Amino acid sequence: xxxxNSIEVKIVRxxxxxxESSPFPQEQSVVRRLKQNPSNLxxxxxxxxxxxxxxxxxxxxxxxxxxxxxxxxIEAALFEKINGYLNQ
Numbered sequence: 001x002x003x004x005n006s007i008e009v010k011i012v013r014x015x016x017x018x019x020e021s022s023p024f025p026q027e028q029s030v031v032r033r034l035k036q037n038p039s040n041l042x043x044x045x046x047x048x049x050x051x052x053x054x055x056x057x058x059x060x061x062x063x064x065x066x067x068x069x070x071x072x073x074i075e076a077a078l079f080e081k082i083n084g085y086l087n088q
Contacts, residue, residue, distance in 0.1 A: 001047075002044065003042055004042060004043055004081075006041055008074075008078050009040045009042065012034065012053050014060070015056035016053075016056055026049075027056075029049070030045075047086065050086060051086065053082065054083070057075065057079060057082075061075060
């Protein structure tokens, strides 16, 4: 389990917007948990949930042609945090 702070949760919420109509149960579960936390308090996520979040982030930050990734500094730090946890 990995805890994301309130700023990181806000970023995840933005990344999750495209997944709100997802047919995949794992994505629906993470979206549902985010909706249950409307105040963007810190949240703890499981490995599977973090894999979903990482996928959303990669999709959202991909360039127009899917080649380059454009990241804000805070997004890059979040990617590093999640990847570090998943690669343990």
